Amino acid sequence: MRESTVMKIHYGTALAAVALVAVHILMRLTMGYAESLEYENVLANYKFVPYAIMLEIILVLLAVHGFNGLRVILLELKQGRLYEKSVSYGCLIGMIGLIAYGSRTIIMTNMGIV
Amino acid sequence: MAQVSSISNEQSQTAKSVTLKISRYNPEHDESSGFMEFNVQYEKWTTVLEAILDVKKHFDHSVAVRYSCRQATCGSCGMIINGKPRLACFTKISELDSNVVTVEPMNNFPVIRDLAVKFEKLFDTHQKIKPYLIRDDTELVSDEKEFLQTPEEVEQYIQFANCIKCGLCNSACPTMATDSSFVGPQALAQAYRYVADSRDKGKDSRLKIIDDSHGIWRCHFAGSCSQVCPKGVDPAMGIQLLRGYMLGFKS
Ligand code: HEM
Ligand code: SF4
Ligand code: FES
Numbered sequence: 562m563r564e565s566t567v568m569k570i571h572y573g574t575a576l577a578a579v580a581l582v583a584v585h586i587l588m589r590l591t592m593g594y595a596e597s598l599e600y601e602n603v604l605a606n607y608k609f610v611p612y613a614i615m616l617e618i619i620l621v622l623l624a625v626h627g628f629n630g631l632r633v634i635l636l637e638l639k640q641g642r643l644y645e646k647s648v649s650y651g652c653l654i655g656m657i658g659l660i661a662y663g664s665r666t667i668i669m670t671n672m673g674i675v
Numbered sequence: 676m677a678q679v680s681s682i683s684n685e686q687s688q689t690a691k692s693v694t695l696k697i698s699r700y701n702p703e704h705d706e707s708s709g710f711m712e713f714n715v716q717y718e719k720w721t722t723v724l725e726a727i728l729d730v731k732k733h734f735d736h737s738v739a740v741r742y743s744c745r746q747a748t749c750g751s752c753g754m755i756i757n758g759k760p761r762l763a764c765f766t767k768i769s770e771l772d773s774n775v776v777t778v779e780p781m782n783n784f785p786v787i788r789d790l791a792v793k794f795e796k797l798f799d800t801h802q803k804i805k806p807y808l809i810r811d812d813t814e815l816v817s818d819e820k821e822f823l824q825t826p827e828e829v830e831q832y833i834q835f836a837n838c839i840k841c842g843l844c845n846s847a848c849p850t851m852a853t854d855s856s857f858v859g860p861q862a863l864a865q866a867y868r869y870v871a872d873s874r875d876k877g878k879d880s881r882l883k884i885i886d887d888s889h890g891i892w893r894c895h896f897a898g899s900c901s902q903v904c905p906k907g908v909d910p911a912m913g914i915q916l917l918r919g920y921m922l923g924f925k926s
Contacts, residue, residue: 565921568892572922636888637854645888 567629574626581619588612607670620663628656690716693768695726697738698779701788708786710777711735717768723776724752724763727790739789747905750841754790755779760843760903763790781846797842800862804884806869809877828873835868835913837906844900844910856889860900860910863891867913870920882921891917 588606589597596602606612632652636645669675695715700708713734715726724742731738740763742752747765756766756778768776784792814821844860845851851859866885870878885891891914900910919925 563886564888564890564892565886569922633893637850637857637893640854640856640889 571626571629574622578619578622578626581615581622584615585619604670607667608673610671613667613671617664617667620667621660624656624659624663628652628659687718690718692716694775695730696775696777697727697730697789699789700786702786719767719769721768722764723756723766723768723778726768726776727763727778739787739791741791748839750839753781753841753843753846755781755846760846762841762843762905765905781842783846783848783851784842794842797840797845797861800858801840801865803858804862804866804881805877806865808869808872808875809880810875822874824873831873832868832871835864835908838865838868838908839906841905843903843905847899847903849897849899850893850895854889854893857893858885858890860894860914863894863917864908864910864913867917870917878920885917886921891921
């Protein structure tokens with residue numbers, strides 16, 4: 562992928578995350594902050610499908626943004642063909658891994674498996 | 676390696692003295708760099724380059740320094756003076772307001788010896804961005820007209836045309852410090868200089884060259900380049916304007 566395409570995604574995910582994380586934080590204020598984080602309420606959040614979808618989107622946005630950011634930091638730290646290839650693929654694998662693990666939590670909780 | 680020497684002859688009434696600390700390093704046989712100290716006389720108008728040349732003339736001819744024009748035009752004499760990248764011929768000792776003047780080779784460049792650094796990579800990256808007008812026709816053919824520009828069109832790029840390739844901006848850039856493949860602010864500012872020139876038709880090919888994993892995107896807006904440029908070029912702004920083209924805000 563072209564570097565400009567990657568960076569457009571990087572900036573785009575950051576902007577979208579600002580909007581969705583704001584909603585995510587505002588949801589904590591629909592009741593007392595501590596209360597909103599109690600076990601039953603958290604489970605209820607996950608079971609509310611539109612909210613679960615939003616959590617999933619935030620997960621994807623920040624995993625893509627964060628791992629690409631990590632790739633950038635590592636590419637600037639050290640150079641070399643093999644190193645740079647490992648960094649790029651390593652970050653891609655980490656990104657996919659994190660999304661898979663987070664999605665598993667969201668889907669299982671939503672379906673009431675835990 | 677410390678050595679203290681001073682010139683006592685030819686002292687004028689207005690001369691003051693300052694300690695000039697010169698970084699000495701020969702990669703061929705030195706493990707690391709060290710400083711040599713010299714006591715030099717200076718007038719209000721004495722430049723750091725003149726003080727270094729004084730040291731070469733009177734104390735130690737082996738101090739390696741690169742210079743040519745002595746008037747901030749050739750871009751040869753960049754070095755770190757009291758911690759900041761500057762042109763030695765364009766920096767007066769009196770303006771530094773210090774009893775000690777420390778001179779070191781520019782950061783982010785391999786040292787040849789003492790204050791002289793290798794410019795090969797600077798010139799290579801400069802050349803890589805195609806620093807010339809790209810178009811099929813030419814004004815050299817007799818029946819062709821000149822390529823006229825309005826004052827507004829000239830305004831778009833003219834400050835960037837003042838670059839003298841001294842490398843001070845690359846020396847100040849924090850990305851250059853760790854990313855040895857980074858194209859750097861000097862070449863990026865020049866890429867903008869030609870992309871923004873209404874006579875040029877090479878925008879796409881130039882944007883493609885800098886759209887690389889060690890290209891324009893590795894600038895993180897530190898802005899150090901623009902703070903040190905002796906010619907009033909604002910490479911940081913050029914880079915942001917160039918980003919405008921790449922993100923589709925400009926065409
Ligand atoms: C929603 C708020 C966020 C915004 C607006 C944002 C914005 C940005 C922007 C504009 C950059 C590029 C900076 C540059 O090129 O110099 C960046 C880089 C980066 N971001 Fe974020 N980001 C946000 C959240 C996050 C989060 C939550 C993480 C961690 C998971 C993260 C990790 C990174 C990393 C590692 C970099 C690379 C460092 C760098 O390029 O300077 N960001 N972010
Ligand atoms: S932009 Fe300024 S600091 Fe950088 S090389 Fe050109 S003249 Fe020197
Ligand atoms: S000697 Fe030419 S710029 Fe300083």
